[in-house]
Amino acid sequence: MLEHGGSVRKVARELGVDPKNWLDLSTGINPLGWRVPEIPASVWNRLPENEDGLEEAAKLFYGCRNLLPAAGSQAIIQTLPRLRRGGSVGIMAPTYAEHAHAWRKEGFDVVELEDVSLSILDQLSVLVVVNPNNPTARLIPKATLLSWWRRLQAHDGWLVVDEAFMDADAGESLTGDTGDEGLLVLRSIGKFFGLAGARVGFLLGSRTVLEAVREYLGPWNVAGPARWVATAALTDDHWHRETRNTLAHNAQRLTQLLGEHGLIVAAKTALFQWVPNHDAMLWWERMARSGLLVRRFDHPRGLRFGLPGDESQWHRLSTVLTSITSDSARSP
Numbered sequence: 001m002l003e004h005g006g007s008v009r010k011v012a013r014e015l016g017v018d019p020k021n022w023l024d025l026s027t028g029i030n031p032l033g034w035r036v037p038e039i040p041a042s043v044w045n046r047l048p049e050n051e052d053g054l055e056e057a058a059k060l061f062y063g064c065r066n067l068l069p070a071a072g073s074q075a076i077i078q079t080l081p082r083l084r085r086g087g088s089v090g091i092m093a094p095t096y097a098e099h100a101h102a103w104r105k106e107g108f109d110v111v112e113l114e115d116v117s118l119s120i121l122d123q124l125s126v127l128v129v130v131n132p133n134n135p136t137a138r139l140i141p142k143a144t145l146l147s148w149w150r151r152l153q154a155h156d157g158w159l160v161v162d163e164a165f166m167d168a169d170a171g172e173s174l175t176g177d178t179g180d181e182g183l184l185v186l187r188s189i190g191k192f193f194g195l196a197g198a199r200v201g202f203l204l205g206s207r208t209v210l211e212a213v214r215e216y217l218g219p220w221n222v223a224g225p226a227r228w229v230a231t232a233a234l235t236d237d238h239w240h241r242e243t244r245n246t247l248a249h250n251a252q253r254l255t256q257l258l259g260e261h262g263l264i265v266a267a268k269t270a271l272f273q274w275v276p277n278h279d280a281m282l283w284w285e286r287m288a289r290s291g292l293l294v295r296r297f298d299h300p301r302g303l304r305f306g307l308p309g310d311e312s313q314w315h316r317l318s319t320v321l322t323s324i325t326s327d328s329a330r331s332p
């Protein structure tokens with residue numbers, strides 16, 4: 001099992017710090033997520049039904065022809081490698097490690113790529129791109145991705161695009177281009193909607209691939225209450241608009257605050273910011289000892305910051321960064 005952000009209790013135990021009152025900025029989950037209202041008792045009592053409105057709501061939100069709900073996009077990441085036999089899989093790296101892990105586990109030869117050329121595409125069965133990328137926030141234009149897909153399709157290859165962080169600004173999203181063979185897009189309601197615990201994600205693609213994945217996942221793979229919550233969140237247009245504005249404003253505020261302490265943001269999404277930094281380990285440890293958890297990466301070296309949720313969290317972040325920078329100024 002791979003390591004992920006959000007493990008406050010584990011880090012607290014390892015560093016011997018009180019696990020209470022941590023500020024957890026180690027994930028890219030919206031801290032101001034969609035507020036879940038009371039769920040009707042019938043939703044708990046009955047078996048989930050495919051015709052409950054979730055698929056229609058998601059198709060409208062993503063603007064696509066076909067999709068398949070799953071218990072988180074993670075469930076799809078783990079299933080896709082079972083649908084193909086052999087070949088080389090290219091993964092744009094560094095990125096969310098579960099992709100490489102899932103393909104390797106099914107016996108595929110995985111090549112981590114910093115860039116993609118046409119000759120590389122001709123040698124790959126599958127190319128996986130996380131767009132925008134987690135953790136580097138790199139965004140590949142839609143036109144480039146479509147040209148890669150056509151090149152891969154010429155030999156029945158797949159382009160898999162994980163758009164888990166695309167909701168806040170979907171300008172380069174491929175959801176509207178899906179439906180034909182070889183282009184597969186993954187979406188999640190865990191990030192922008194802040195509903196990671198509900199475990200709902202979607203696969204968008206051709207009917208043949210969706211049917212094959214549906215077979216693997218089996219009946220009732222998404223729980224009824226999770227389907228109900230996802231449907232309501234996906235249809236709440238007013239919330240989508242307000243949240244996009246709030247996130248954009250808060251992202252700008254975070255970039256500025258980090259910059260004031262010498263942490264220069266190289267790239268960002270609405271939900272997290274990437275700070276390449278040679279002293280990432282040192283920063284991470286000093287922050288963790290003050291009860292502030294961010295995500296640290298060693299290859300390449302850097303820190304990923306999620307957004308604080310309320311004024312007390314902004315204040316806490318600012319206080320911790322100020323105490324670290326003034327300590328370093330005293331003892332360089």
Ligand SMILES: Cc1ncc(COP(=O)(O)O)c(C=O)c1O
Nearest residue numbers: 072073074096134164188190201
């Ligand atoms: C890029 C990316 N894709 C997919 C996932 C899985 O998300 P979920 O299974 O909650 O939809 C994550 C989780 O962190 C992620 O960062």
